[in-house]
Amino acid sequence: MQVVTDFSHVRLRDRPLVVCDIDEVVLEFxxxxxxxxxxxxxxxxxxxxxxxxxxxxxxxxxxxxxxxxxxxxxxxxxxxxxWQKPAERAIETLHALAEDADIVFLTAMPPRHQAIRRALLDEVGLDFAMIASEEAKGPIVAKLHARRALPVAFIDDIQRNLLSVAENVPECFLISMMANADFRQFAPPPVGAIVSASGWDQAGLLLKKHFAGG
Structure with missing residues (x-):
């Protein structure tokens, strides 16, 4: 039986939204x-x-x-x-972005493991809202954003997730990013409106520019 994703705990304010994958984006995997x-x-x-x-x-x-x-x-x-630890510059960049935007983690992981992941994120100072789901990410981001007249961005290392969001939230700014350099070289090249970032420093600059309407 399919479990419907619950994100009733997420409270968004009247400001930009950044939705981030966790494995290979926020945490090394x-x-x-x-x-x-x-x-x-x-x-x-x-x-x-x-x-x-x-x-x-x-x-x-x-x-x-x-x-x-x-x-x-x-x-x-x-x-x-x-085993897991934050990706390089993830903590600093996310906290800097949180001054201007809401941050929501969307992790493709069985929900039964969300408590231990929540504790790990809290331990390293990444206490932003988290959704654990095995459903397609596009519809989830669409429900979160709800067509608000505010900037929205999505970061992931898997192209099918980025394309799912592109299909469901056409106005979303899409960033492809992967922490592991050995496997990054085999990643498919960005397609459509997807922008590639080499790490959190570059992603932070891209997002700040997006928030400013650039």
Whole structure:
């Protein structure tokens, strides 16, 4: 049974909105996930822009199957507070942006893990509203923004999520950003109105310009 995403706890003010993905955007994911896998005798190889098929056994070189991958990813999310840390310049930039805009985190993660992620974000000083959902991101951003006559922006590392938001919120400013440089080189080039940012410093400048109507 599909769980309907609840964001009744999100309170927006009369100012711009920035919706951010978390894994590989606000928090590092691929580097700590690699460390987690290595602790279980597996490795994540930067051979293409995907996870499944790039995880191999350190014992015999065999690829991890899909069922095992799902189990390992779920176990990682359950212990994410032991592995993940903020992406470079994420904390400073987000707090600077919060002076002029509302920040909402939208993470593609099973909602059952949201409590531990909430605690991790609070621990590092990122106490902005968070939504954990496995639904398409475009409709969620559309409901959040609700066609307000205010700037709205969305940051994600996965192109299908950016395109989902583009389809549902055509006026949204779209930024593609990824913390891990090894896998970033395999990311598909930005399409349409998507703008690529090399990191939080550049993303912050792009967003400030967007808020100012540039």
């Amino acid at each position: 691929l580097s700590p996930f690699t460390d987690f896998l290595r602790s279980h005798n597996y490795d994540l190889l930067p051979r293409s822009f995907r996870l499944h098929g790039n995880i191999v056994s350190l014992l015999d070189g065999s690829e991890m199957d899909r069922d095992s991958f799902s189990s390992f990813q779920d176990e990682f999310f359950a212990s994410q507070n032991l």
